[in-house]
Structures are given as C-alpha cells and as structure tokens.
Amino acid sequence: MENILGSAASASKTVLITGVSRGLGKALALELAKRGHTVIGCSRSLDKLSSLQSELASVSSENNKDNKHLIMDTDVRSNTSVEELARAVVENKAVPDIIVNNAGTINRNNRIWEVPVDEFDTVIDINIKGTANVLRHFIPIMIENKQGILVNMSSGWGRSAAAQVAPYCASKWAVEGLTRAVAKELPAGLAIVALSPGVINTEMLQSCFGNSASLYPTPESWAPKAANMILNLTVADNGASLTV
Structure with missing residues (x-):
C-alpha cells in the first residue's frame, strides 16, 4: 500500500494554493515546486508575487523546468476576482x-x-466567503475533469475554542461545517477535506501568542510533512477532518 501511495504522490500534479505569498502557503508552494509539481498560486500581496515566481523557478526540479508556475494577483474575498x-x-x-x-x-x-x-x-470575508468563492468556481472545473482533491485549511480552533479569537474560531468552525456539507454534494472522483496545519509559527500565531510563537515549528519545517499528506489524499478521505 505504501508503494502505491508513494507512486501516486510522486506523479507530477498541478496544485492551486491561495494565500501563497507568505507563511504556510509560500512554504508549501516552494516544497511542491521542489518536488517537481506545478503550482498555481494567488494572493493579494502583489509586491511579493514576482519574487515568489522567481523563487519557484529556482527551486523547481530539473524535470519540471519547462512547466510554468502560474502566479496571479487574486483577492479571494471577491467573487469576480476568483472567477478571473x-x-x-x-x-x-x-x-x-x-x-x-x-x-x-x-x-x-x-x-x-x-x-x-x-x-x-x-x-x-477571507476565511469563509473566500473559501466558498474558490469552491464555487473550481468545483465545476474539477467535475468536468472528473477528478480533484479540495483541501480547506482549518485550525485546532475550528474544533475547539479560545477567548479573544471568537471571530477566527467562528470562521474555522464554519470551514469545518462547509467541508462536511460539500463532501455530501461532490460526485464520484472528487473529495474535500478540512485540514488543520497544527500550531505553526506564522504571523497569525504571533498575533495571538506574541513572542512565545517562536517555540513552535516554522512553516518551512512544516511544509514537507504537509506536502506528503496532501499529495497522498484520495477520494476515500472525502469529508474528513485531518491534522498535519
């Protein structure tokens, strides 16, 4: 079974990542490019996207040098922007x-x-509506392609709660519910999961934890494990709530 999974994960894939200009999104994009996969990335941080494009090209494996990563300035809060x-x-x-x-x-x-x-x-608008906007425009494309895996980044606070971050908790609980509901709507060949990254030292964690955020793993150390997990997801995982 492990050999089959390893083979599936090693086949070159095209992966779309939103919020790709920093943190977990950027680390995951660079890890995937390094492994020979093609990245479609989007973010509102236009100033960071051109440098990311260069970084992706520099880490891309030799067998993927001809594949062009697609990086776009997109605001997931805007339905029109995601449609574009x-x-x-x-x-x-x-x-x-x-x-x-x-x-x-x-x-x-x-x-x-x-x-x-x-x-x-x-x-x-970002955590719930942004996720829904991507699902709205990309699920039909995946259905036409008869296959696809959708990963909605959740949080431990989408399954528990903490004081002073009620809006964030509410949004991630919504992501969990949205994921489970959409899982019941997808046709054969497609799957959707909610994935908690675990506690990682990102700007968001620094916002909550202050200096103690530095006690937790960096996005760069998280990315290899996350990539392995995401690349090995199958339709059998449809509707699951997982943690890296």
Whole structure:
C-alpha cells in the first residue's frame, strides 16, 4: 500500500494554493515546486508575487523546468476576482489536481464586543466567503475533469475554542461545517477535506501568542510533512477532518 501511495504522490500534479505569498502557503508552494509539481498560486500581496515566481523557478526540479508556475494577483474575498483566476487557469490548460484553500486571517486579540466591525468582517470575508468563492468556481472545473482533491485549511480552533479569537474560531468552525456539507454534494472522483496545519509559527500565531510563537515549528519545517499528506489524499478521505 505504501508503494502505491508513494507512486501516486510522486506523479507530477498541478496544485492551486491561495494565500501563497507568505507563511504556510509560500512554504508549501516552494516544497511542491521542489518536488517537481506545478503550482498555481494567488494572493493579494502583489509586491511579493514576482519574487515568489522567481523563487519557484529556482527551486523547481530539473524535470519540471519547462512547466510554468502560474502566479496571479487574486483577492479571494471577491467573487469576480476568483472567477478571473478560474478563467485564466482554464485558458492556460492548468486545471488543478489539488486545491488548497489556504488564504486566511485572524482578528487581533480582543473580546467579541471589542472587535471592530471591519475587522470581524475581514475574518469572515477571507476565511469563509473566500473559501466558498474558490469552491464555487473550481468545483465545476474539477467535475468536468472528473477528478480533484479540495483541501480547506482549518485550525485546532475550528474544533475547539479560545477567548479573544471568537471571530477566527467562528470562521474555522464554519470551514469545518462547509467541508462536511460539500463532501455530501461532490460526485464520484472528487473529495474535500478540512485540514488543520497544527500550531505553526506564522504571523497569525504571533498575533495571538506574541513572542512565545517562536517555540513552535516554522512553516518551512512544516511544509514537507504537509506536502506528503496532501499529495497522498484520495477520494476515500472525502469529508474528513485531518491534522498535519
């Protein structure tokens, strides 16, 4: 069984990752490119995307030098922006085998009645609506392709709760519920999972934990294990809540 999984994971795949300009998204993109996979990446951080394109090219394995990674300026909060990304993917004949809904944000530590309205809205718009926008435009493409794996990045706080991050907890609980519901809607050949990355030293963790965030693993040390897990997902995992 392990040989079969290893073989499946080693076959070159096209992977779409949202929120690819930093943190977990960037680390995962570079790890996948290093292994010979093609990355479709999107982010709102236009200034970071051109340097990412260069980094992806420099780490890409020799057998993938001719494959061009597609990096786009996309705001997942905008349905129109995600629609444009989907159109570009189809035009480039780069339909993803795997989608990682990674774009996410967290509120500054605060009790719910002290969280500014616009900050609450941003968490909901990116973490829930952003995920839904990607599903809305890419599931039909995957259905036409008769295969695909969708990974919605969740959190331990999508399965438990903590004070002062209620908007974030609410958004990740929503991601868990959304994933389970969509799993019941997908046709044969497709699967969707909710994946908690574990506790990783990202800017979001630093926002919550302050200096103690440095006690946790870096995105770069997390990425190889995450890549192994994501590349080995199958339709049998449909609807699962997993942790790296």
